[in-house]
Amino acid sequence: MDSSSSSVAVAVAMNEVKEEERPHVLVVDDSLVDRKIMEKLFTNSACKVTTADSGKKALELLGQGEDKHTDINHQGPKINLVVTDYCMPGMTGYDLLKKVKESSDIKEIPVIVVSSENVPTRIKKCLEEGAQEFILKPLKQADVKKLRCHMQFTKPMKGRLCMGRYTMKRTSDNK
Amino acid sequence: MDTVSQLQRQFVEYTASLYREGYLDDQFTQLQKLQDESNPDFVVEVVSLFFEDSEKLLNNLTTALHQENIDYKQVDAHVHQFKGSSSSIGAQRVKDMCVVFRNYCDEKNLDGCVVCLQQAKNEYILVRNKLEALFNLEQQILQAGGSVPMMV
Numbered sequence: 408m409d410s411s412s413s414s415v416a417v418a419v420a421m422n423e424v425k426e427e428e429r430p431h432v433l434v435v436d437d438s439l440v441d442r443k444i445m446e447k448l449f450t451n452s453a454c455k456v457t458t459a460d461s462g463k464k465a466l467e468l469l470g471q472g473e474d475k476h477t478d479i480n481h482q483g484p485k486i487n488l489v490v491t492d493y494c495m496p497g498m499t500g501y502d503l504l505k506k507v508k509e510s511s512d513i514k515e516i517p518v519i520v521v522s523s524e525n526v527p528t529r530i531k532k533c534l535e536e537g538a539q540e541f542i543l544k545p546l547k548q549a550d551v552k553k554l555r556c557h558m559q560f561t562k563p564m565k566g567r568l569c570m571g572r573y574t575m576k577r578t579s580d581n582k
Numbered sequence: 583m584d585t586v587s588q589l590q591r592q593f594v595e596y597t598a599s600l601y602r603e604g605y606l607d608d609q610f611t612q613l614q615k616l617q618d619e620s621n622p623d624f625v626v627e628v629v630s631l632f633f634e635d636s637e638k639l640l641n642n643l644t645t646a647l648h649q650e651n652i653d654y655k656q657v658d659a660h661v662h663q664f665k666g667s668s669s670s671i672g673a674q675r676v677k678d679m680c681v682v683f684r685n686y687c688d689e690k691n692l693d694g695c696v697v698c699l700q701q702a703k704n705e706y707i708l709v710r711n712k713l714e715a716l717f718n719l720e721q722q723i724l725q726a727g728g729s730v731p732m733m734v
């Protein structure tokens with residue numbers, strides 16, 4: 408596949424992200440204020456957002472809970488990205504991350520951990536457990552724009568679809 | 583027309599003073615940038631949630647510090663939450679107070695905690711009054727037929 412046709416495919420994709428094809432983000436945070444802000448940050452970046460106030464609720468929405476009726480991952484639009492606060496009562500963001508990465512159905516979903524505290528051991532622990540990124544709160548619009556790189560769209564796309572400062576990977580390399 | 587420009591000037595000056603005096607920081611500007619036509623009351627809504635949340639937290643803190651055997655972990659958890667939400671809306675002085683408060687929790691210093699709680703309450707009331715005044719000014723501008731200046 409030559410580079411011109413892959414760049415055309417990407418240009419088409421970037422112009423035609425319809426309602427149903429918007430990336431679906433699951434925001435997990437026990438703070439109502441932060442859930443509201445993150446929801447707006449992501450909807451401003453053309454994402455569909457579902458929020459959960461606990462890790463337990465998040466797992467239910469991801470189809471890993473006891474009650475299959477709240478499973479939106481199989482019945483409804485697939486979740487493309489999980490953004491979780493680290494400090495939550497009960498199940499922490501780290502516990503949630505672990506559970507996602509240990510599950511055969513949902514381990515592919517990228518997980519971003521956010522925290523108000525800059526603790527290097529905490530950051531290392533999360534990245535080692537498979538978190539895509541660890542971001543300090545409060546989040547800004549610029550942080551969210553960068554995160555679009557991590558979201559797998561509902562239609563499979565060849566190559567990497569990234570905006571912002573990342574460059575596109577060409578599928579014609581290394582021939 | 584005159585009333586509108588007067589109100590707009592008042593708004594700009596008042597906002598600038600809030601930043602200058604440290605009541606608000608850049609995070610409040612970030613919130614304002616998020617607001618758009620699809621959600622024109624976004625900032626007021628988030629700040630209202632912050633007010634509700636804060637009042638609950640301050641009550642919980644008061645209760646927690648009046649226990650016979652104080653659970654400093656619990657006190658710290660409340661302060662951590664308060665620090666988080668105040669940081670998220672840009673209430674800088676409240677956030678800074680929470681940082682000091684957490685240090686006293688770590689030291690299990692009751693007197694320090696009690697003083698911090700009072701100061702946190704004071705800072706919260708101050709910023710709440712100022713934000714309410716700011717929102718009031720916005721309403722006056724809109725009712726006079728003007729638009730609210732965007733603070734860059």
